[in-house]
Amino acid sequence: MARARTPSRSNHELVFRSARKGEEGTLATVAYRAFQAGDPEAWLRYFTEHAHLALDNVIVAETDGQLVGYVASLDLTMSFAGADVPFQGLSSVAVLPEFRRRGIADRLVRESLRRMRRRGEALTLLHPFRLSFYRRFGFGVCELRDVVRTSPDRLPDSVLRRHVRAFSRPRDEPLIKQAYDVARADTTGQLKRSDYWWDVRVFKRSPSGAVYVDPGSKAIAGYLFFDVPEGGAYGAQQLVVRELHAPTPGAYRGLIGFLGALGDQYEVVELTLPRGQGAPLLDEPGIRDEPIVYETAARHPAGLCPPAHTAQRRSVLGLTAAGAMGRIVDVAAALALHPSPRKHGVRGAIGVDVEDPVFTDAPRAFDVTFAARGVQTAPGSTAGDRLSLSIERLTQIYFGAASARDLLGQGFVVGSAKAAALLDAAFAGPPLFLGTFNAF
Numbered sequence: 001m002a003r004a005r006t007p008s009r010s011n012h013e014l015v016f017r018s019a020r021k022g023e024e025g026t027l028a029t030v031a032y033r034a035f036q037a038g039d040p041e042a043w044l045r046y047f048t049e050h051a052h053l054a055l056d057n058v059i060v061a062e063t064d065g066q067l068v069g070y071v072a073s074l075d076l077t078m079s080f081a082g083a084d085v086p087f088q089g090l091s092s093v094a095v096l097p098e099f100r101r102r103g104i105a106d107r108l109v110r111e112s113l114r115r116m117r118r119r120g121e122a123l124t125l126l127h128p129f130r131l132s133f134y135r136r137f138g139f140g141v142c143e144l145r146d147v148v149r150t151s152p153d154r155l156p157d158s159v160l161r162r163h164v165r166a167f168s169r170p171r172d173e174p175l176i177k178q179a180y181d182v183a184r185a186d187t188t189g190q191l192k193r194s195d196y197w198w199d200v201r202v203f204k205r206s207p208s209g210a211v212y213v214d215p216g217s218k219a220i221a222g223y224l225f226f227d228v229p230e231g232g233a234y235g236a237q238q239l240v241v242r243e244l245h246a247p248t249p250g251a252y253r254g255l256i257g258f259l260g261a262l263g264d265q266y267e268v269v270e271l272t273l274p275r276g277q278g279a280p281l282l283d284e285p286g287i288r289d290e291p292i293v294y295e296t297a298a299r300h301p302a303g304l305c306p307p308a309h310t311a312q313r314r315s316v317l318g319l320t321a322a323g324a325m326g327r328i329v330d331v332a333a334a335l336a337l338h339p340s341p342r343k344h345g346v347r348g349a350i351g352v353d354v355e356d357p358v359f360t361d362a363p364r365a366f367d368v369t370f371a372a373r374g375v376q377t378a379p380g381s382t383a384g385d386r387l388s389l390s391i392e393r394l395t396q397i398y399f400g401a402a403s404a405r406d407l408l409g410q411g412f413v414v415g416s417a418k419a420a421a422l423l424d425a426a427f428a429g430p431p432l433f434l435g436t437f438n439a440f
């Protein structure tokens, strides 16, 4: 008699779980095959040696016993307007090529977010491969970078460049680390760097560098690291600044003056700066090799549309580039973490009604009280002055990447002008900026 066949549970069913010890080699193979970049050994080290990666926080997708994709989240800490704040760095989502476009990465990211929330995490950041992919989970662009690509001689010169000397790792490593820690004190988004980070993410990339030695104290008051990408012919080389920390006026002017003196060698110097710092650096157009942009003045004051040849040439000082995206994972925990409301002495009670595409069962209406002891957030809709907004917009306001008042005026959030003004006042502070060597 033929036996009835028991249906196989593993019949193409997808299982999502934490990675286990012993799976590092398989993870490295999946990563290498998905990215087709780096080398398998480097990926293995990523899973075995990374100081901020715990296998528990690597979520894998498995089907029929095969590991077909994963997402990792790193335990990181960043500067936040004078405080140190923990966050989860969502990094390296990968799905094998033959399993793409069937929603596996989507489910991995959602699972990772749910687990973060269960663990009590407040915030997560990531570097998007594509903005639209992550916006569906409530991530918004929170790091806005000014990119200046200029010929060196357009940079302001300064006699202080005489205090700049070459960086030498054996001599300068501890001093650079100290200078970084001093510089990050008044920033938002600069990582608290472990020895692992300094070694693997900074020094192993063998950047060249320059340090500014303060003429009074003889201490390193600022530094920059740069690369010269291969391929530029002599005379047309480009110098790309990967990291610049110059918290004193002297260090800033000295290091910029140093770059400005390199015009006989380099055609272009590229700097990536926190939002707002690009334009003041230049008084002539800064984008060296962008196509010339003409404004077609469609709305002429007289209501005329001038012919194209009268269009004004736009003087491009820099580009705004999208850097990291962010997402509040837990509204109450995130608002309590932000150091600025207390620092600014903001007081008042407002309400926020938050749409969240992932945590759809969680409360969405909150009453928020800004008081001397900090920010208290509880589910409720008692407060009269309320704002209705997506978690993406709330996160952008939280990191100072967008103004609640502007968003209200533009119709991207809805509600009370008083509540919007209070949020802007509460979260005012340095803009989120991670830069190249804090990317994960």
Ligand SMILES: CC(C)(COP(=O)(O)OP(=O)(O)OC[C@H]1O[C@@H](n2cnc3c(N)ncnc32)[C@H](O)[C@@H]1OP(=O)(O)O)[C@@H](O)C(=O)NCCC(=O)NCCS
Residues within 6 Å of the ligand: 034, 035, 091, 092, 093, 094, 095, 096, 099, 100, 101, 102, 103, 104, 105, 106, 107, 128, 129, 132, 133
């Ligand atoms: C990026 C990457 C992780 C995406 O993985 P994926 O599993 O294909 O992603 P998903 O299937 O969840 O979503 C991709 C798209 O397919 C769509 N999709 C999902 N299920 C689908 C289905 N059944 N049929 C057709 N399309 C589908 C999604 O809606 C999404 O559409 P979008 O283009 O509108 O965003 C994968 O391409 C990869 O590993 N790339 C190389 C590594 C990399 O670049 N990683 C990211 C940087 S860290």
